[in-house]
Amino acid sequence: MQGKWYKGDTHMHTTNSDGKLRLYQLIDRCKAAGLDWIIVTDHNKNTIPQSYSSDGLTVIQGQEITVHAGHVNIWGAKVPDEPPYEIPDADAYAAIMRRCSDAGATVCLNHPFCSQCGFRVPIDALPADCVEVWNTIQHSDNVRNLDWWVAQLKAGRRLAAVGGSDFHSDIAFLNMIAMPTTVTFAKDNSPAEILASLRAGRSVVTNKPDTSMIELTVGEAILGDTVPFAAGLVGKCRVTKLLPGFELKVFNNDRVVYSHKAKRYEALHEAAFPVTERGFLRAQIDFRLGAGLKRAVGYAEHKYLAPRCETPAPTADALFWAFTNPIWIE
Numbered sequence: 001m002q003g004k005w006y007k008g009d010t011h012m013h014t015t016n017s018d019g020k021l022r023l024y025q026l027i028d029r030c031k032a033a034g035l036d037w038i039i040v041t042d043h044n045k046n047t048i049p050q051s052y053s054s055d056g057l058t059v060i061q062g063q064e065i066t067v068h069a070g071h072v073n074i075w076g077a078k079v080p081d082e083p084p085y086e087i088p089d090a091d092a093y094a095a096i097m098r099r100c101s102d103a104g105a106t107v108c109l110n111h112p113f114c115s116q117c118g119f120r121v122p123i124d125a126l127p128a129d130c131v132e133v134w135n136t137i138q139h140s141d142n143v144r145n146l147d148w149w150v151a152q153l154k155a156g157r158r159l160a161a162v163g164g165s166d167f168h169s170d171i172a173f174l175n176m177i178a179m180p181t182t183v184t185f186a187k188d189n190s191p192a193e194i195l196a197s198l199r200a201g202r203s204v205v206t207n208k209p210d211t212s213m214i215e216l217t218v219g220e221a222i223l224g225d226t227v228p229f230a231a232g233l234v235g236k237c238r239v240t241k242l243l244p245g246f247e248l249k250v251f252n253n254d255r256v257v258y259s260h261k262a263k264r265y266e267a268l269h270e271a272a273f274p275v276t277e278r279g280f281l282r283a284q285i286d287f288r289l290g291a292g293l294k295r296a297v298g299y300a301e302h303k304y305l306a307p308r309c310e311t312p313a314p315t316a317d318a319l320f321w322a323f324t325n326p327i328w329i330e
Contacts, residue, residue, distance in 0.1 A: 154279070213241065
């Protein structure tokens with residue numbers, strides 16, 4: 001497939017709901033961050049009546065359906081229903097998601113295991129195109145999101161993963177724009193091509209726009225592609241900006257087929273490894289939390305999450321810095 005990598009953010013809010021920036025301010029910040037596309041997803045409102053380009057930055061129409069049952073992002077088309085939405089159970093959520101799909105939208109389950117506003121209905125059967133595995137600055141809830149998504153992959157469900165900053169405002173001294181960043185391989189950064197690539201799983205999610213990137217291939221196949229299984233099948237991984245102490249892992253289903261822990265900063269790391277099982281191949285970069293960092297993360301989670309937590313998660317011992325969608329092996 002001919003194309004290139006485009007950096008974007010799938011989940012952003014403006015003053016049209018509860019964000020702190022006006023739309024033009026948000027767009028200026030995203031251009032300064034080097035993004036190629038964004039999706040504006042105000043709560044229960046269509047801030048963007050139609051997707052458009054602003055000096056090369058693609059601004060895609062979106063809305064976050066926000067109800068007690070859980071939150072779902074709708075991208076690229078207007079929600080056919082009008083708020084306030086009546087969504088008391090999983091069947092009602094599935095019905096509105098199907099209506100959105102029929103209207104041409106891409107549908108994403110948002111932060112499914114968020115301690116503050118996760119799903120209160122079963123989600124395994126909801127008809128989504130994508131799931132937001134990584135929501136806002138990295139924290140323990142995202143580990144639960146990742147574990148659920150991997151379980152779906154193991155069950156054979158081709159559900160694409162994305163990340164979204166859920167930007168409302170900066171936190172203290174942190175620039176929260178595109179933290180995390182979803183980097184998508186597409187023919188161009190038109191709305192149709194970006195959304196098609198998100199649905200196909202041609203995406204890597206990384207901590208911010210200027211940090212580590214993972215490229216995973218099997219022959220000519222890239223993320224989202226399907227490769228026939230054969231003896232001697234070889235995968236390749238190319239990683240940039242690997243930080244000291246961070247560990248690259250490549251999984252063939254559950255099994256780690258390649259791992260590398262950086263002893264020092266590596267501008268480029270390349271590897272080849274066997275693919276020995278049908279199923280899928282994916283990669284991620286992990287970092288372990290030492291005692292001091294774990295206390296710091298625990299303090300931040302207690303300060304910003306715990307006051308409104310319904311099901312607070314214990315602070316994780318390790319977090320992920322970047323991950324890929326899978327290449328399917330059949």
